[in-house]
Structure formats: C-alpha cells, structure tokens
Amino acid sequence: MFRIDLRPALMLVGAVALGSCAGERSTPAASVISGHDNPLLAEWHTPFGVPPFDLIRNEYYLPAFREAMARHKAEIAAIVDQADAATFANTLEALERSGAVYTRVSAVFNSVNAAHTNDSLQEVDRILAPEQAAHADDISLNPVLYQRVKAVYDQRDALGLTPEQLRLLEETHKQFVRRGAALDDAAKARMREINAELAERSQAFGKNVLAETNAWELHVTDTADLGNLSDNLVALAAREARTRGHDADWSFTVQRPSIDPFLEASPNRELRRQIFLAYAMRGDNDNESDNKANLSRMAALRAERARLLGYPTHAAFVLSNNMAETPERVLGLLDQVWAPALRVARQERADMQEMMNAEGIAGKLEGWDWRYYTEKVRQARYDLDPTLVRPYFEVNAVRDGVFMLANRLYGLTFEPRPDLPRWHPDQQAFEVKEADGSHLGVLYLDFFARASKRGGAWMNSLRRQSSLDSAVTPVVTTNFNFAAPAGDGPALITFDDALTLAHECGHALHGLLSNVTYESLSGTAVARDFVEFGSQIMENWMSEPEVLRLYAKHHETGAVIPDALIEKLQASGTFNQGFITVEYVAAAYLDMAWHSLPRSVEHAARQFEQAEMDRIGLIPEIIPRYRSTYYSHIFDGGYSAGYYAYLWAEVLDKDAFQAFKEAGDLFDPATARRLRESILSKGNTRPGMDMYREFRGREPAIDALLEARGLTGR
Ligand SMILES: [Zn+2]
Numbered sequence: 001m002f003r004i005d006l007r008p009a010l011m012l013v014g015a016v017a018l019g020s021c022a023g024e025r026s027t028p029a030a031s032v033i034s035g036h037d038n039p040l041l042a043e044w045h046t047p048f049g050v051p052p053f054d055l056i057r058n059e060y061y062l063p064a065f066r067e068a069m070a071r072h073k074a075e076i077a078a079i080v081d082q083a084d085a086a087t088f089a090n091t092l093e094a095l096e097r098s099g100a101v102y103t104r105v106s107a108v109f110n111s112v113n114a115a116h117t118n119d120s121l122q123e124v125d126r127i128l129a130p131e132q133a134a135h136a137d138d139i140s141l142n143p144v145l146y147q148r149v150k151a152v153y154d155q156r157d158a159l160g161l162t163p164e165q166l167r168l169l170e171e172t173h174k175q176f177v178r179r180g181a182a183l184d185d186a187a188k189a190r191m192r193e194i195n196a197e198l199a200e201r202s203q204a205f206g207k208n209v210l211a212e213t214n215a216w217e218l219h220v221t222d223t224a225d226l227g228n229l230s231d232n233l234v235a236l237a238a239r240e241a242r243t244r245g246h247d248a249d250w251s252f253t254v255q256r257p258s259i260d261p262f263l264e265a266s267p268n269r270e271l272r273r274q275i276f277l278a279y280a281m282r283g284d285n286d287n288e289s290d291n292k293a294n295l296s297r298m299a300a301l302r303a304e305r306a307r308l309l310g311y312p313t314h315a316a317f318v319l320s321n322n323m324a325e326t327p328e329r330v331l332g333l334l335d336q337v338w339a340p341a342l343r344v345a346r347q348e349r350a351d352m353q354e355m356m357n358a359e360g361i362a363g364k365l366e367g368w369d370w371r372y373y374t375e376k377v378r379q380a381r382y383d384l385d386p387t388l389v390r391p392y393f394e395v396n397a398v399r400d401g402v403f404m405l406a407n408r409l410y411g412l413t414f415e416p417r418p419d420l421p422r423w424h425p426d427q428q429a430f431e432v433k434e435a436d437g438s439h440l441g442v443l444y445l446d447f448f449a450r451a452s453k454r455g456g457a458w459m460n461s462l463r464r465q466s467s468l469d470s471a472v473t474p475v476v477t478t479n480f481n482f483a484a485p486a487g488d489g490p491a492l493i494t495f496d497d498a499l500t501l502a503h504e505c506g507h508a509l510h511g512l513l514s515n516v517t518y519e520s521l522s523g524t525a526v527a528r529d530f531v532e533f534g535s536q537i538m539e540n541w542m543s544e545p546e547v548l549r550l551y552a553k554h555h556e557t558g559a560v561i562p563d564a565l566i567e568k569l570q571a572s573g574t575f576n577q578g579f580i581t582v583e584y585v586a587a588a589y590l591d592m593a594w595h596s597l598p599r600s601v602e603h604a605a606r607q608f609e610q611a612e613m614d615r616i617g618l619i620p621e622i623i624p625r626y627r628s629t630y631y632s633h634i635f636d637g638g639y640s641a642g643y644y645a646y647l648w649a650e651v652l653d654k655d656a657f658q659a660f661k662e663a664g665d666l667f668d669p670a671t672a673r674r675l676r677e678s679i680l681s682k683g684n685t686r687p688g689m690d691m692y693r694e695f696r697g698r699e700p701a702i703d704a705l706l707e708a709r710g711l712t713g714r
Pocket of ligand 1: 019503507535
C-alpha cells in the first residue's frame, strides 16, 4: 500500500524550500544563456518547451550545474547588495525568480538519474552532492538575505499583500528560521556542527544497512524447500546463486523482493526461521556494521537541534511544518487505529495457528510462519488465482482507465505525442488538454523495470506550473517498475500495479491542475503528510465495480471482467489488514518515540525499542515494519517524525472519497469541481487543513479508513 515517491526534484537540495527557484520560463530565461553549445543551458526549441532529452549527453551535466549555480549565486548577490530597502517585490519575488537555470538543470538531471541512470550520471551525482549542499547553505545562512526577508515579514500586515503573497512570505521566512538563520553566532556554529555530524552518521547508517543486507544469503539445495514459488522467482533465485559463486541451486537474500516470496512459499520452517531472523537483526549484530550507537546518537543530536530552534522535541519541530501540526495529533491518530488493528491481527493469528496445528505441526505460530500461513488462508478463503486476474489488466488499458477517470472528473483529455523527445524508447508522452481543448500540460509515463531505473514508483516535475511573469505550464513524469512484456506480447500487470498506476497519476494530476502564481507554492510542493492525499484518492475509484467494468477488459477478447472476479478482488481487499496495519503503525510509534526525546540523551537502542513495543502491546509474532537498526526512512531518509504521513493522508483520501459516495455519483460534477478548486489547483498556497475543510465542509473523519481496512467493530 505504501509507495515511494521522489519529491519534486528541487525539494531535495533546499533551493525551492527557500522560495528561491523560479520556473523554467521557456523564453525569457533562455535568452540570457543563449550562445552556449550546451543544450542544458540553451533555449529549447521543442514542442511545449519540454527538455530535449535526445540532445543531452552525460558530459553536459557537470558544466551546466556549475554554470547554473554560479548564475544563481550572482542573482542572490544582486538581491543582497541592492541599496533599496527590502520590499516584497525586490526581495521575495526576486528570490522566486532566482535560480531558474539551476532549477531546470536539476529537474532534468534528477529525473533522468532516477529513471535511466548510468555510471557517468552516478559519478556526477557523487561529485555534486557536497557542492549542492554548500550552495543551499550559502543561501539559507546568508545573514543579510535573511534580514531582508525578515524586514518584509515584520511589516507583512501593512503591505496589502494578496493571500498567496502573504503565504509565500510566511513560508519563505519560516524556511529560513527552520534552517537556523535567526540564531546567534554561537548557536549557528553549533547548528553547523550538528548538521555535519548528522549528515555523516546518516550516511554511515545507510552504508551499514546496505552491508548487512548484502552480506547475508540463504543457499537452498533441496527443490522441495522452494514450495510453490513461481518459475520466474525460482529463476531469479538461481541467478542469485550463480552471482554469489555457487555452481547450482538457489540463493535468497534479505531484500524484500527475495525474502517475502520465500517466506510465503517455503514449507521448510527452519529455513524460514533463519532468513526471518537475518532480516530482523540487520544492524543489530554487535559487529562493525552495528547501527545501535549510531542511531542513538542521531536521536540525541536531533533533540539538541530542536531545543536550539526553540522546540521541545524533534517531533514537535518537524510536525510544526506539517498538516498534523503537533505530536499529540499524530499519536491521537495512531492510537485510534492501533487498538482495532491489534484486535484483528490477533484474530488473524488465531486463524493461522489453527491451520498450522491442523497440518500436524505442533507448537506456537512464530513470526517466520506468518506469511506462509497467510497465503494458505488466503487461498482457502478467497480462491483468488492471480493468473485469472492479469489478462484483465493490460497496462495501456489500465492507463486509459485512469485517463477516463481524469476525463469524467475534470474533463481532461490526453493526446499521444510520440514526437516529443524521451529519455528511453519505452517512455510515453501525452499532451493534456482542458475540456475546452486548451493546453494544460505534458505528462510522461515510463512503465517498465530495467537495470538503469531505481526501484519503486514515483512522480516528479520537469517543469512546475507558475504565472509570475508569464504562464508556465507543467511538465510531469510518472515512473514505474512493472514487469516488461516478453517480446511483442501484451504487458499484463497485477491489480496492485493498477492501483500504483492510478496513485502516481494522482500525483501527476496534482501537478497538472496547479493554478498558482508562485512556483515554490505550486502543485505537489505541499507538506509531507498532505502530498499523498492527491495520489491515494485516485486509488479509491480503481477498485469500484462500476469503474472496474469500464477499464478492466480481457486483452484478447475485450470481455469485461466477470462479477465473480470483482467480488473476489473486493473480498480479499481487507484480508491480512490486521498484520499490515499493525506492522506499519508499530513502526510509526517507534519513529515518534525516537523523536520525542525531551533531552539530548543517548539511549540503548535495543532496550529503548523493546520498551516502546511493550508499551503499545505489540504481539511477539509481528515485528515493526522497520526495526530501529535498519529504519532508513527515519535515519537515512527524510521521514524522521514523518512515517505516520501515509496513514494521515489515508484518513483524508478515504474520507474525501466518501463525499462522492454521499453525492450518489462517483463522478459527481459538483464534488469533483470542489476537489479541483479547493485542493488540487491550490498547491501550497493555503494550509492543508483549511483547503480540506473547504472541500468537505468539516474536518476529516477516520471512519471510512477503518471501514476500508476492515478494522471496524465486529
Ligand atoms: Zn505517493
């Protein structure tokens, strides 16, 4: 259910967060950089001004980045050095216009490096990372620049600003303050020390997880131990064995795509135990890759930094910038879901214990038995054969189903544009048009897994919508890792893949429907716990029988998916949700515990984690989705005090979808218009809760989520 999304490219380097990135205006920005041979720095003579991927060579990136950063620096210097007193126009809007070339080069590079990388691009990335970090710091810690922003901020009520201008001012000021711009020199110096140590420790954390993950293998020599593993997965395990130097047989690793199918399929309980424990103990083996001391120190440093910035805890610091606002509201959500989820998980455990004992295996069900018996119960109860489902989900038919949703809801149409430059022949390009035929933006889709693409699925923007000096239309990409078709055959995907396709297109619509003035407030540039709303809500339509009948058609016969299959898909939808919810919420509690330390004190990681799991009453057959020592989201990613965000957004998307059901029409025009006008077109120009309240007429309620996950009282 939880998918990885790359945040809009520049969110990663901090420039947009500072409101300092103007858009790629197809004409004015280009005119000042013409005369270069580097197409990244030249004007783009392409339809809609999309990037000329066909002309960009690997060696163009590094010089383009350095030139773009130099220009950005000069633009910042011009703002700082001007003699006039700070105004909204000469400081905030000037910041907004600065860095246009840097934004453009970064967007292209980050997109291509994620979707179609090579050694050369990865080397550019490695060389640039410290230069980009320093570039972002030079801007955010520039004292004169901050004083100018503050001067405007301090007189904000007297300036007659529009609501969007006021929001830009508040958000920009806030980002400076959150990065330490308002601290005295001693505190600033300590901030820099803390940030440097955190960056180093975070990098070491990731390196340790990778080492522990790659080091371990389970070498299986008896074909009986493979159980009913699919031919494709058996072939992958055979290849893994050869990669690891074996002449024959099969090897499994503790990477999810390898361990999960093995735990589901292998009847060998002892082998399941070995691989399960190897997975769960990563970073906790008291060896040179142990992460316990490392992460404890990180939590302590974050607590210290939060206090420097005036917050009681790191969680309070992070959440003050999110829709949830406070740790209390996050814990309130987790508490509401936890008790019913745990009750359902206990029932699931009882069902599986019964099945295991009925098979003649004595004793107690353990963590390494859970996935194996889950699959047995699933088959016994739902008789859902995946091979019967796939013919109804051909990837282009599913895509057209999502386009149909966007048409029924917002009147959009999608015109294929095979003439647009692409980074890979598999990539598809569409012009997106409004109901009246006018141009809205460009959408790329890149469906299939390949060695040059990172894992997961994500959306990102090549150009974000804005209208400060002229109308800039959005160009967005969606990226997936679906199995490529064999030869010229059809690309049949799973029902879960179909939900992923709708999810990423939901992010894309959030970017495409944006209608704001300032680029840094545009589209998906919203709080982390709000951004998944626009994507997750699209998934709701995909599993409605009425909608399935519109798009799920047999790829050979064109026959509509039979009702019996729809019923099975729906019935199995809430299956195993106790387990799925419990392992997720336990990890979210663990994240909150590490980041609610009131003082900068290092705790023994194993004991700290166990105490929190005991406090919430986690049953021993389930471990948190991530244990502390390999919790990369929070110790080597951007999700500290933020792992709850998917569930938060799910409360919103399930509750919002109810608005359509209450209207008696899944495509109710008035509700769809409200969704577009109150939320999807507004980017970050208003607080998320304000936008939601305007759409729904009230705050979100949790009932629809509990219902969808099968967690209501029984
Ligand atoms: Zn997403």
